[in-house]
Amino acid sequence: MHTKEYQPKCAGLTFRWISEPDDSPTAGWNKGLRMARGDIIGIINSDDFYSQDALKQVAECFRKDSRCEIVYGDVNCVDEGNATVSIKRTKSHINFAALKDGNKLMEPAVFMKKQVLEKIGFFDENFRYANDYEYWVRAAKNGIVFKHVPAVLANFRVLPTARSSGMKPELFSECLVIQWKYYSVGRHFAESFAHSVALYSQLSGVSLSNSFQIIYSDFMRKSGLCASKQMDNYMRRCWERILLRDAIYNVYKNRSEALKTAFHVLVHQPSAFLSEDGLIFFCRLVTTKDFYSSIKRGVKSLKGSKEPKNFF
Secondary structure (H helix, E strand, O other), X not given: OEEEEEOOOOOOOOEEEEEOOOOOHHHHHHHHHHHOOOOEEEOOOOOOEEOOXXXXXXXXXXXXXXXXXXXXXXEEEEOOOXXXXXXXXXXXXXXXXXXXXXXXXXXXXXXXXXXXXXXXOOOOOOOOOOHHHHHHHHHHHOOOOEEEEEEEEEEEEOOOOOOOOOXXXXXXXXXHHHHHHHHOOOHHHXXXXXXXXXXXXXXXXXXXXXXXXXXXXXXXXXXXXXXXXXXXXXXXXXXXXXXXXXXXXXXXXXXXXXXXXXXXXXXXXXXXXXXXXXXXXHHHXXXXXXXXXXXXXXXXXXXXXXXXXXXX
């Protein structure tokens, strides 16, 4: 182990640097958290960095509202040259229900009181890619109070090799395991599963069927679930939802193929059309691409800067 003590020229600030192998990134986080001595804790990876005055804003937020236990803000996504790629605006209100369909927080812009660790423990080392999402869900379920700072607190480096890259199917399967664990099975889970398979297919370039098999296999392995007739029937329903997503995606590219796929879904699972996906399909079917794009922009402006996840 290589350990050094550094004394930066910043008055009153000390830090400890350790470089050694860890069992996983999550294990490394927990190792650092166990060493933490302060009352407020933040986690930031080596290629990310805080915005100017971020720590001051966080301290002020905790000072003004003694009830809040986790403070979070927005994130500036940058490339290797520090040029802004996008700005991720986070929801102004986070609770257990708000996290049901996925992670709404970006870890570099999240700070928590040390008492949160005392209440709910450390990060779950069973999760390598979605460890932060599991922790926020667990925190919210246990009544931890979240508070939003409407400002960019951190800069997140966007790299294809990053653990959080959408090219990694494990990120999707781990998020699904978390949703299964905390929110149980149901229509909402089927929608999340369909979204994950469709998105991974688009990002990686693999076919929908291969994407489904990859994510399904990893989900079953990580969740510890056993194959059963009930599970097979449920996953068949998920597959029909995935096909509906594919029909949505193809309406403006190959209308006849989209209609063929949609008819297949209508025959095998008509209830799939009684959903947001069904509404999106019919909207795309009866509008031009330009008109539909204007609808998307309108919905996006109403919901904030983050685009609704179900729009292709």
